[in-house]
Amino acid sequence: MSNTLIQDMPLKQGKRQRLDKPELLAPAGSLEKLKFAVHYGADAVYIGGQKYGLRSNADNFSFEEMREGVLFAEKYGAKVFVATNIYAHQEDLDGVADYLRELENAGIAAIIAADPAIVEMAQQVAPKLEVHLSTQQSTMNWQAVQFWKEEGLPRVVLARETTMEEIREIKARVDVEIEVFIHGAMCSSVSGRCVLSNHFTDRDSNRGGCCQSCRWKYDLHADEQSVMEPGHNPFTMGSKDLCMIQHIPDLIEAGVDSFKIEGRMKSIHYVASVVNVYRQAIDAYMADPEGYRLRPEWVEDIGKAANRPLNTGFFYAVPGAEEHIYEEEEKPAPxxxxxxxxxxxxxxxxxxxxxxxxxxxxxxxxxxxxxxxxxxxxxxxxxxxxxxxxxxxxxxxxxxxxxxxxxxxxxxxxxxxx
Ligand code: SF4
Structure with missing residues (x-):
């Protein structure tokens, strides 16, 4: 890894002039979902292979399915990325080099990696694969982004905990692609820094096994006494889901290069609905920034596919108590x-x-x-x-x-x- 000292880079003044359209990046938990995501307007999709990703329960892709997905995406001018974002234990690294070469041969455009060992190995053995830094690295400041740029990475996926102000500063100071999550589930801990699932179920969150223990229903006890009021519902530790449909201009003007939707485990209905809405919003803004207006049916259509309360995550403020789901609030989608x-x-x-x-x-x-x-x-x-x-x-x-x-x-x- 580079030892380059990060110099204090000058902050460019003024609002960023944006000429290029940001990428809409969608999850694809299966070949069928990939096709729907692309057909409904995704510029790129991210998938999981059989190994090294963080959704071991998703219908992960074989190399043959990847090749088919790449060919399908190419017809639409879209790209396929593969999540290889585990934190690797020593034993996990056996076979990674061959796996990366296979991804390159399958026509995958980029891997999303968190572990520096995998980052470096990809650069050495599969130079045609772009390496995007995973959100699992919790990158939130421009100095860290600069560091990864100097390591040769063309794109950094910021932590979900990054604020809009921090994104603006990162884009103003470092000339590297920035990808942010704009829609989907949030972790109630800092993303990728949670071992609840490991402790409760022996399934490792950081090797693709998270079973969302934070969303389970819990009773509160102190000294073997329940501290819950009679009739009180069990509480959860889950966060509301992220939804930025009302803030597309802010994201584009901040210079975000890739808008990422979370949810490789979600249905084709969910993926198609959410991609469809964000596609329209991004295109509408890019066609006429001054005349852009949020259309009520976009908000309504997102509500038809989602059944959890939504908020804007960390973009505008650190979420307070009201952004937490204490009691089970999921209602059936309409x-x-x-x-x-x-x-x-x-x-x-x-x-x-x-x-x-x-x-x-x-x-x-x-x-x-x-x-x-x-x-x-x-x-x-x-x-x-x-x-x-x-x-x-x-x-x-x-x-x-x-x-x-x-x-x-x-x-x-x-x-x-x-
Ligand atoms: S248990 Fe919840 S907070 Fe922890 S990694 Fe899984 S989703 Fe995130």
Missing amino acids: YDFAAIVTDYDEATGFATVQQRSPFRPGMEIEFFGPGGRQSFQTIVEMTDMEGNPLAVARHPLQKVRIKTEKPVEPLDLMRKKL
């Missing part, structure tokens, strides 16, 4: 993912859809697609693939035909109002 459109017949106005949760005639549904296309209707006519009327689509992956009020397209999604 909509549920129902189906994927696989075909549409313009002549008859019937869409063929693949079922993802049961639906029946009489239900209020919404079709939506990339770019904010959406239409609302009640299911009136529904048949099986032979044209026989259907009372309910109850079987997972069952294909059925629905008469739509407006045209839809393959890969549009259908959700049902609850």
